[in-house]
Amino acid sequence: MDIAKKKKASIRSGKKKAGPGYKTKIKMKKAKSDYYDFNLVAVIILIMCFGLIMLYSTSSYMAQINEGDDMFYFKKQAMYSIGCLVLAIIVSYFDYHILAKFPFVIYVAAAFLMVLVKTPLGVTSHGARRWLKLGVQFQPAEIAKIAVIVCLPYMIVHMGKKVRTLKGCMVLAGVGGLLAFAAYLFTDNLSTAIIIFCITAGLIFVAHPDMKIFVIIAAVGITLIVVGVLILNATASVDGSGSFRLRRIMVWLHPEEYADTWGYQTIQALYAIGSGGFFGRGLGNSIQKLGSVPEAQNDMIFSIICEELGIFGGLIVLMLYAYLLYRLFFIAQNAPDLFGSLMVSGIFIHIALQVILNIAVVVNLMPNTGVTLPFISYGGTSILFLMAEMGLALSVARQIKFES
Numbered sequence: 001m002d003i004a005k006k007k008k009a010s011i012r013s014g015k016k017k018a019g020p021g022y023k024t025k026i027k028m029k030k031a032k033s034d035y036y037d038f039n040l041v042a043v044i045i046l047i048m049c050f051g052l053i054m055l056y057s058t059s060s061y062m063a064q065i066n067e068g069d070d071m072f073y074f075k076k077q078a079m080y081s082i083g084c085l086v087l088a089i090i091v092s093y094f095d096y097h098i099l100a101k102f103p104f105v106i107y108v109a110a111a112f113l114m115v116l117v118k119t120p121l122g123v124t125s126h127g128a129r130r131w132l133k134l135g136v137q138f139q140p141a142e143i144a145k146i147a148v149i150v151c152l153p154y155m156i157v158h159m160g161k162k163v164r165t166l167k168g169c170m171v172l173a174g175v176g177g178l179l180a181f182a183a184y185l186f187t188d189n190l191s192t193a194i195i196i197f198c199i200t201a202g203l204i205f206v207a208h209p210d211m212k213i214f215v216i217i218a219a220v221g222i223t224l225i226v227v228g229v230l231i232l233n234a235t236a237s238v239d240g241s242g243s244f245r246l247r248r249i250m251v252w253l254h255p256e257e258y259a260d261t262w263g264y265q266t267i268q269a270l271y272a273i274g275s276g277g278f279f280g281r282g283l284g285n286s287i288q289k290l291g292s293v294p295e296a297q298n299d300m301i302f303s304i305i306c307e308e309l310g311i312f313g314g315l316i317v318l319m320l321y322a323y324l325l326y327r328l329f330f331i332a333q334n335a336p337d338l339f340g341s342l343m344v345s346g347i348f349i350h351i352a353l354q355v356i357l358n359i360a361v362v363v364n365l366m367p368n369t370g371v372t373l374p375f376i377s378y379g380g381t382s383i384l385f386l387m388a389e390m391g392l393a394l395s396v397a398r399q400i401k402f403e404s
Contacts, residue, residue, distance in 0.1 A: 036092075037397040040327040044088075044375065044390055047320050048081050051376035057284050058304045059297040059378065073297055073378055080380045084387035091391025092398060096340055099392075103154040110147035111179060113140035114186040130187045131381075141183045141192040142385040145350055148176050148199050149389065153342030156207045163207050176200025190245065191369035195353050202349040203342060229253070245367075252367040268292045269303035269362055273314075280310030297378040299370055302362045317376075321355050331397045340396035347389045 055077055060070040069075075099106070116122065116132055117140060123131040132140050152172060162168040177197055184193035205214050229249070247262050255263040255270070272288035275281070286307045289296050296304050306314045328348040335341035357371040372382045 035398060035400050037327060037331060037394060040394060043320060043324045043327060047324065047375045052078055052081065054301060054305055054376065055297055055378055057308060058289050058301055061290050077378055080383050084383050088387040088391035088394065091388060092394030094395055096343065096392055096395040099150050100154055100339060103151040107147045107151045110140065110144040111182050113143060114182050117187050128188060130189050138381045141187045141189050142381055144179050144183050144196055145199065146385060146388065148179055148196050149343055149346035149350065152176060152200060152203045153339050153346065156342055157339050164209060169204055169208065172204050173200060191371050195350065198353055199346050199349050203346055206342065206345050248367040252364060255364060265294050265300065266364055269300050270364060272303040272307040273363065276307040276310045278310045279312050280308045283308050299358065299372060299377060300362060301377050302359055302373055325352055328393055331393055334400045335396050336399045336401060344393050344396050347393050
């Protein structure tokens, strides 16, 4: 709450004014800064190295069985990580204001690429058609997240005081909501659609001076969700439903009733966390990774971390993410202009959401979503676009000026 108040105070104080006169601030600046956020770079590298260690420990057994090489997943992820880290450093040396020249090009491109998923260029994997193969295989929905993070700050800057009006908020919500709907419609990815819309809502919240309306909306939304869950719990059943999303909700509510079928992954992940205790079984000594937790190197890697390193290891991971978010908050608070500040705020919201959603799923606080754990879960597309966002944050940080 203090973060939101400080953010709103800095916007209202005039340090980062928006409006027609603000256009000069969004132009590319040639002034050099000797500041570079090495703390952010350090925590990113630390999380990535920790992730690689845990990825090898988690995947080595199944990689040996399925691929004939216990380092199969480790080597691929290590190459992705090193390449993407270099990319982030390169991006950090570009002036982020260049994105203000074509924000809607990025927006339209993201939407168009998601439409292509429904064409023969789309690729189906693990029962879902969410990938696109254009030389390389990637998820276009990840580009949509960056599109919202770039496009909405640009719009907020140029809307000025109009962002405080209901019409202004509706326009912003419509732009973000349209991309979220496209992610759901064309890639059938509800979790990504939710993340895109939450980034949109978060950016409107940061830019809007009145907090009361958002508290009311959040209270109404939570109430409707609780009522809906209670109704489903009383009336629906897994066996009678053809919807996999409804099945996930019912498994979330009663995982023990479906331990041998739809709830198998959830139950095994909970066993892994419970068997680890406070200090864990020891690195490499997980039992659940031996095929009990399906695709443990992906969404459920946090359960293996807790089994091998215990609750203590899980807390260390949370502390690393907390410091990463703190560095992003620091950059957003000290950014030279509103455009940069809001972009980094969007990145902050994105990372925080993915961490919260992933861990909440692993400990069964919410239905399975398929959201990865940033910088730790296996996946080339995820780390590529996450590191691109880190590059943008570092680019904003490089233009921070401190008074002597």
